[in-house]
Amino acid sequence: MTLIADPWWLSVALAAALLVDVILSIRPPAFIRDCLNGVGFPRDWWWTLIAIKTTAIAGLLVGLVIPGVGLAANAGVVAYFVCAAVAHVRAKFFGPAFWVNCLGFLAFAVATLVICHFVA
Template sequence: MSMLYIVLAIAFGVLNLGSGIGAMVRLPQILPLMDGANVPQSLLVFPIGVLKAAGGIGLLVGIVFPPVGVAAAAGLVLFWTCAVHTHVLADFWPKETVLTFTFLASSIALLALGLAV
């Protein structure tokens, strides 16, 4: 397992976990973004928050048990691709959208690195 994979898995595992927890506790900063993207706030806890948190935990567990990390990265690629698709459908591009693309790119990188091992 490469040092790059470990560093990315720790960084983005913690960030995805934090983002998921933020969604589950309904941080006030998230609510206008959800409204702008036409996503019902009732989806914040499940599936949005739970899937991001589970993906973050999976990336961290994947450092010790690589198949879990690969599965988590694949799931996060799907999740963040859906998030980008939601922005496209809503034609909603706030400055925070750069984070969506950052999370998607990191998930793709972690999936590629995990499969290369």
């Protein structure tokens, strides 16, 4: 196991993908609104998702120079999308947002975690 992401660019790519998600979430397009409404996530709490993802981005980038921070941030991103997947399953909300966005991000985060921190 390595505490600094190797290859580094994969963690940066995950951070960049999360940044796009954050930017989109500031004024959510229909597919994001439909997703959050579909799982029953209260609109008053949508801002927390932006804060969580922004914190994850910072952790992934800081973790490129401080051992362990990126690993913890990447594990947090995996946990976030596992919780999102559980919310989709519990709500029986299986639209394209679940298959592409939620599970796509989960797969990307898991692959990044394994490749960057456990394969060397």
